[in-house]
Amino acid sequence: MDNQTRKLLFEKAKEWILEAGNHIRDVIDEPLYIDTKSNPNDLVTQMDRNTEKYFAKKIKGEYPNHLILSEEGFGDEVDNLKGTIWIIDPIDGTMNFVHQKRNFAISIGIYQDGVGEIGLIYNVMEDVLYTAQKGQGAFKNNKQLLPLDKKLPLEESILVINSIWACENPVVNEKKIQELIKKVRGTRSIGSAALEFAYIAEGIVDGYLTMKLAPWDIAAGAILVNEVGGLTTNSNGETLDLLVNNTILSANKQIHNKISNQFVELK
Amino acid sequence: MDNQTRKLLFEKAKEWILEAGNHIRDVIDEPLYIDTKSNPNDLVTQMDRNTEKYFAKKIKGEYPNHLILSEEGFGDEVDNLKGTIWIIDPIDGTMNFVHQKRNFAISIGIYQDGVGEIGLIYNVMEDVLYTAQKGQGAFKNNKQLLPLDKKLPLEESILVINSIWACENPVVNEKKIQELIKKVRGTRSIGSAALEFAYIAEGIVDGYLTMKLAPWDIAAGAILVNEVGGLTTNSNGETLDLLVNNTILSANKQIHNKISNQFVELK
Numbered sequence: 001m002d003n004q005t006r007k008l009l010f011e012k013a014k015e016w017i018l019e020a021g022n023h024i025r026d027v028i029d030e031p032l033y034i035d036t037k038s039n040p041n042d043l044v045t046q047m048d049r050n051t052e053k054y055f056a057k058k059i060k061g062e063y064p065n066h067l068i069l070s071e072e073g074f075g076d077e078v079d080n081l082k083g084t085i086w087i088i089d090p091i092d093g094t095m096n097f098v099h100q101k102r103n104f105a106i107s108i109g110i111y112q113d114g115v116g117e118i119g120l121i122y123n124v125m126e127d128v129l130y131t132a133q134k135g136q137g138a139f140k141n142n143k144q145l146l147p148l149d150k151k152l153p154l155e156e157s158i159l160v161i162n163s164i165w166a167c168e169n170p171v172v173n174e175k176k177i178q179e180l181i182k183k184v185r186g187t188r189s190i191g192s193a194a195l196e197f198a199y200i201a202e203g204i205v206d207g208y209l210t211m212k213l214a215p216w217d218i219a220a221g222a223i224l225v226n227e228v229g230g231l232t233t234n235s236n237g238e239t240l241d242l243l244v245n246n247t248i249l250s251a252n253k254q255i256h257n258k259i260s261n262q263f264v265e266l267k
Numbered sequence: 268m269d270n271q272t273r274k275l276l277f278e279k280a281k282e283w284i285l286e287a288g289n290h291i292r293d294v295i296d297e298p299l300y301i302d303t304k305s306n307p308n309d310l311v312t313q314m315d316r317n318t319e320k321y322f323a324k325k326i327k328g329e330y331p332n333h334l335i336l337s338e339e340g341f342g343d344e345v346d347n348l349k350g351t352i353w354i355i356d357p358i359d360g361t362m363n364f365v366h367q368k369r370n371f372a373i374s375i376g377i378y379q380d381g382v383g384e385i386g387l388i389y390n391v392m393e394d395v396l397y398t399a400q401k402g403q404g405a406f407k408n409n410k411q412l413l414p415l416d417k418k419l420p421l422e423e424s425i426l427v428i429n430s431i432w433a434c435e436n437p438v439v440n441e442k443k444i445q446e447l448i449k450k451v452r453g454t455r456s457i458g459s460a461a462l463e464f465a466y467i468a469e470g471i472v473d474g475y476l477t478m479k480l481a482p483w484d485i486a487a488g489a490i491l492v493n494e495v496g497g498l499t500t501n502s503n504g505e506t507l508d509l510l511v512n513n514t515i516l517s518a519n520k521q522i523h524n525k526i527s528n529q530f531v532e533l534k
Contacts, residue, residue, distance in 0.1 A: 040422070041452045095453050099425055100471035155307070158366055163454045166433035167445035178434035185308045186362050187430045189456045204367035 001084075001112045001134075009063075009110060010118050010133055013086075016058050017106050020051050020090075021124040028101050028125070043094045048072050051090035051106065059086055069242075071216045081114035081242060087219035092121075093192025101125065107194035109219025111242065119223030121194045130198040130224055138201045138227035145201055147229045148252040157206035157255055159184045160196045171211040171247070172235070173265035180209075180263040193248075197221020200250055201228050207251035207259060209235060215242045221250070231256045235264045268351075268379045268401075276330075276377060277385050277400055280353075283325050284373050287318050287357075288391040295368050295392070310361045315339050318357035318373065326353055336509075338483045348381035348509060354486035359388075360459025368392065374461035376486025378509065386490030388461045397465040397491055405468045405494035412468055414496045415519040424473035424522055426451045427463045438478040438514070439502070440532035447476075447530035460515075464488025467517055468495050474518035476502060476526060482509045488517070498523045502531045 001009075024047060033046040049072050056074040059066055063084070068075030070088040078085060086108060091097050093104035102125040110118040119138075121130040132138040138145045165177050181187055188205055190196055193213055199205045201224040219242060222232040234240060235247035237260040249260055268276075291314060300313040316339050323341040326333055330351070335342030337355040345352060353375060358364050360371035369392040377385040386405075388397040399405040405412045432444050448454055455472055457463055460480055466472045468491040486509060489499040501507060502514035504527040516527055 095425070102471070158362070158458075161430055163428055163430035163433045163448050163456070166430045167448055181430050181434055186458060187456060188458055189430070189454060191425075191453060191455055204369070 001115075001117050006117055006133055009084075010131070012062060013108055013110060013118060013120055014129070014131065016055060017108055017120050017122045018129065020054055020106055021122045021127070023054075024051065024091075024124050025127075032098060034098055041095070043098050044072065045091070045094065045098065047097070048091045048094060049074070052088060055086070055088055055090065055108075069215055071214065079243065081111060083113065085111045087111060087216050087242065089194060089214075089216035092194040092217060093190075096191045103190060103195065104192050105194040105198070107216060107220040109216075109221075109223055111219065114242070116219070116223035116226065119220035119227075121198045121220050121224065123195060123198070130201065132201075132224045132227040134223070134227075136227070138224045140198075140202060145228050146203065148200075148203060148206075150229070150252055150254055152206055152252065152255065154183060154255050154258050156185050157251075158186045158188060158204075160189060160199070160205050160208040161187050162189045162210060165209070165211055169211070171267060173267065176263045176265045177209075180259060183263075193217040194221055197225055197232075197250060200230060201225050203228075207249070207255050209249050209259060209264070211235065211247045212245050213248045214245055218242070218246065218248060225250050229253070233260070236260060236266060268382075268384050273384050273400055276351075277398070279329060280375055280377060280385060280387055281396070281398065283322060284375055284387050284389045285396065287321055287373055288389045288394070290321075291318065291358075291391050292394075299365060301365055308362070310365050311339065312358070312361065312365065314364070315358045315361060316341070319355065322353070322355055322357065322375075336482055336486075338481065346510065348378060350380065352378045354378060354483050354509065356461060356481075356483035359461035359484060360457075363458045370457060370462065371459050372461040372465070374483060374487045376488075376490055378486065381509070383486070383490035383493065386487035386494075388465045388487050388491065390462060390465070397468060399468075399487075399491045399494040401490070401494075403494070405491045407465075407469060412495050413470060415467075415470060415473075417496070417519055417521055419473060419519065419522065421450060421522050421525050423452050424518075425453045425455060425471075427456060427466070427472050427475040428454050429456045429477060432476070432478055436478070438534060440534065443530045443532045444476075447526060450530075460484040461488055464492055464499075464517060467497060468492050470495075474516070474522050474526060476516050476531070478502065478514045479512050480515045481512055485509070485513065485515060492517050496520070500527070503527060503533060
C-alpha cells in the first residue's frame with residue numbers, strides 16, 4: 001500500500017472509530033442486553049453487534065471492494081488474506097464492558113495482502129486512541145511512543161498473563177508457565193487483549209502471553225507493537241495466521257525469545 | 268468516635284491526601300530514585316518516602332497524640348491499636364508507579380481503638396478519590412457507591428488474584444486456587460491492593476484473594492468494602508490483625524463464605 005492510500009484510509013478509520021466510541025460513551029449507562037455465546041462467560045451485547053454493524057455500513061459504503069473479518073457476524077466470509085481486509089473487534093473486553101463499563105476497546109487492524117498497514121485501538125471510556133501506520137511509528141493520542149527498551153531483563157519485566165494459564169490446562173505445560181510467573185518482576189491481567197497489546201506498545205507492561213486469541217483480538221495490537229520494535233507471534237515463535245485462533249506471545253525481541261524458548265511448552 | 272470528631276478528621280485527611288496527590292502528579296515525569304527493599308522486586312522510591320514524611324509532619328503538627336503506622340519508617344513504633352492510629356501507604360502499587368506512572372494510590376485508614384473510622388484511597392493519576400466514614404457509606408468522588416449485589420453467584424463473579432497464587436507456593440494449596448480460578452467468570456490483577464479494594468467497593472470486581480498484605484495495604488480498603496456491605500477477613504475467614512501481615516479475602520458475604528470454605532486451604 002502506498003503512503004498516500006494508507007494515510008487516507010487511516011483518516012477514515014480514525015474518524016469512524018472515534019465516532020463509534022463517542023456513541024458508546026453516550027449510552028454507557030443505559031440498560032444492557034446481554035447474551036452468551038460459546039459458553040456462559042463468553043458475553044456479547046447489543047452494543048457489540050450495533051458497533052460492528054456501524055463499521056460494516058461505513059466500510060462497505062466507502063470501500064465496496066474491501067473485506068471485513070469481524071467478531072459478531074456482520075463481516076464477510078474471509079478464507080484468505082488477499083486484498084484489503086479490515087479486522088475488527090467492535091468491543092474488545094466485553095466482560096469488562098458488562099461488569100466495569102470501562103477497560104474495553106474498539107480494535108481495528110487493516111491488512112493489505114496479509115501485511116499489517118494500519119492499527120487503531122480506542123480505549124473508549126478513557127478517550128485514549130492508540131494508532132499505528134506501517135513504518136511510521138506508534139502513537140498514543142497523537143504523541144509518538146518510544147521504542148521498547150531492548151535491554152530490559154526478563155527478571156525486571158511485567159508480564160500480562162491470565163492466571164488460568166498457570167492452572168492445569170490442555171494447551172500448555174502449566175509448570176513451565178508457573179516458573180515464568182515466578183521469574184518475572186510481576187504479572188498483571190486487564191481483560192482486554194487490545195488494551196494489553198497497547199500497554200506493551202506504551203511500555204507500561206513488557207510482555208503478553210496467552211493461549212487463545214481470535215484474529216480480531218490481535219490484528220491491531222500486533223501492528224502497534226511492531227511499530228515500537230516489539231514482536232508478536234504465536235507462543236512458539238511462529239508467524240501468526242490471521243484466519244484462525246492463535247496462541248500469542250508479544251514482547252520486545254529479547255524477552256520474546258527467552259519466553260518462547262525457555263518457558264512455553266505446548267502440549 | 269463521635270460523628271463530629273470523625274467529620275473534622277475526615278476533612279483534614281481528605282485535604283492532605285489531595286494535596287499529596289497533586290504534588291505527585293506535578294513531578295510524575297521527573298527522574299525517579301529507586302531502591303529495593305526485602306527483595307529485588309520490592310521497590311521503594313524517594314516519592315514513597317517524601318509522601319510519607321509529608322503526612323507524618325501534617326499529622327504530628329495537628330494531632331500530636333495520634334499515632335502513625337506506615338510503610339517507610341517515618342511513623343511510630345505501634346504495638347497495639349489503642350488510641351487514634353493513621354495507617355498509611357504513601358504509594359500503594361510502587362511497581363506500577365515505577366513502571367507505569369499510573370495505577371497506584373495513596374491509602375489512609377484511620378482507626379480508633381482498633382475500629383475503622385475513616386478510609387481514603389486516592390487514585391492519583393486519575394484524580395479519583397474513594398472515601399468512607401464508618402456507618403455513612405462509601406463514595407467515589409463524592410458520589411455514593413451502591414451496596415454490593417448479594418446474590419451474585421461465584422460463577423458470574425470477577426476475582427482479583429495474582430497468578431502467583433495459582434503456582435506452587437508455601438502458603439496455600441494451589442490446586443484449590445486453580446479450581447477457584449476455573450470456577451469464576453474471570454480473573455484480573457491490577458497491582459495495587461488499595462485500588463483492588465476500591466474496585467470491589469465500586470462493584471467492578473467482585474472479590475480479592477491474596478496471601479500476604481501489610482496493614483497499610485489493607486487499612487483503608489477494608490473500611491471502604493465494609494461500607495458497601497462486603498466483608499474483609501484473612502483468607503480463612505478470621506478477623507484481621509492490623510499489627511501484622513495478613514492473608515486477605517474481601518468480597519460480598521456470600522462469595523466470601525464460599526471461597527473461604529471451599530477453595531482456601533492454607534498450608
